[in-house]
Amino acid sequence: MSAPAVALAKVQSKRRIVVVRLADSAQAVAALSGIFALLLIVFPVSFPRLVVNGWQHGQLMPVMMAFTLLLDGCLYFRVAHLLSAKPGPVAAACLGSLPLLVVAGLSVLLQRAVHHLLSFDLPNLQARVGEEILAHTYLGLVAAIFLPFLVIRLLQQFKGQGL
Amino acid sequence: MAGWTFKWLFWIALYVVPVIFVPWAMARSWNQHHDTDARFSPRELLKRGELGLLSLVLTSSVIWDLLQSQFTPHTRALGAILLAVGGIMAVNVWVETYCRQHSGTDWHPGRAWRDSRNMALLVFSMAAVAQILMDRLTKVVNP
Numbered sequence: 001m002s003a004p005a006v007a008l009a010k011v012q013s014k015r016r017i018v019v020v021r022l023a024d025s026a027q028a029v030a031a032l033s034g035i036f037a038l039l040l041i042v043f044p045v046s047f048p049r050l051v052v053n054g055w056q057h058g059q060l061m062p063v064m065m066a067f068t069l070l071l072d073g074c075l076y077f078r079v080a081h082l083l084s085a086k087p088g089p090v091a092a093a094c095l096g097s098l099p100l101l102v103v104a105g106l107s108v109l110l111q112r113a114v115h116h117l118l119s120f121d122l123p124n125l126q127a128r129v130g131e132e133i134l135a136h137t138y139l140g141l142v143a144a145i146f147l148p149f150l151v152i153r154l155l156q157q158f159k160g161q162g163l
Numbered sequence: 164m165a166g167w168t169f170k171w172l173f174w175i176a177l178y179v180v181p182v183i184f185v186p187w188a189m190a191r192s193w194n195q196h197h198d199t200d201a202r203f204s205p206r207e208l209l210k211r212g213e214l215g216l217l218s219l220v221l222t223s224s225v226i227w228d229l230l231q232s233q234f235t236p237h238t239r240a241l242g243a244i245l246l247a248v249g250g251i252m253a254v255n256v257w258v259e260t261y262c263r264q265h266s267g268t269d270w271h272p273g274r275a276w277r278d279s280r281n282m283a284l285l286v287f288s289m290a291a292v293a294q295i296l297m298d299r300l301t302k303v304v305n306p
Contacts, residue, residue, distance in 0.1 A: 027285075048299075127303040130303075131234075131296065132235060136238060146249070
């Protein structure tokens with residue numbers, strides 16, 4: 001290996017690890033919320049029906065998992081690219097696992113909420129269940145995008161360095 | 164559709180006008196009263212992360228509404244926790260900026276503004292969706 005190549009390799013190995021700021025993921029969640037709100041206002045019947053049908057056929061949670069995992073990964077690599085920093089292993093582990101865990105956990109919570117609702121003899125029950133599913137879908141998306149970055153940020157502050 | 168649009172424009176104005184427009188108008192009025200040339204944009208006025216503090220106030224009002232709603236306890240708890248986390252992290256921007264500025268630690272007004280603006284956008288958009296969802300549920304419960 002030539003001397004400049006060795007020097008370049010050393011510089012690259014010393015490249016600092018990316019430091020995540022919550023504002024980066026906040027922007028993405030705000031955009032997602034805006035789109036969700038717009039869909040609810042423009043398609044007040046068909047969009048919720050699509051979500052409820054997806055949940056009933058067991059497709060909603062895998063789609064949410066894939067979407068949040070992809071979005072979190074893209075956000076992290078975008079920040080790393082903008083800061084010219086290298087991704088950290090702990091952050092990668094967090095981003096690889098937390099979105100899946102959060103969506104899975106909230107899926108269990110949604111099932112409990114639906115069981116809770118079905119245990120009462122309420123009028124317009126099906127529509128109520130639909131609204132619960134819609135609310136949980138939105139909150140699940142927000143949690144799965146925002147919480148991994150929050151955990152990484154807190155770990156970074158705790159250790160006082162990039163992860 | 165028109166009713167919805169008007170309703171949500173009013174809701175947005177209710178929160179955005181006091182936060183952005185009123186301080187800007189007051190600063191402008193103060194300038195004219197004291198005959199100074201200084202020009203304050205909303206960004207100048209809120210550059211120390213004050214938007215984070217205002218986000219927490221907005222969060223509190225939406226959490227209150229959510230807790231009064233007819234969603235199941237699971238949904239209310241989840242929504243309240245997520246909104247609270249967003250609000251707390253938004254106010255953290257303001258607190259951190261304040262601490263950095265007063266302790267003489269390196270602080271960047273541009274970064275504080277950007278972070279507080281993004282966090283305020285997050286809280287505001289979450290609050291807007293929460294209000295829409297609560298509105299939909301009210302229509303379902305009381306058709």
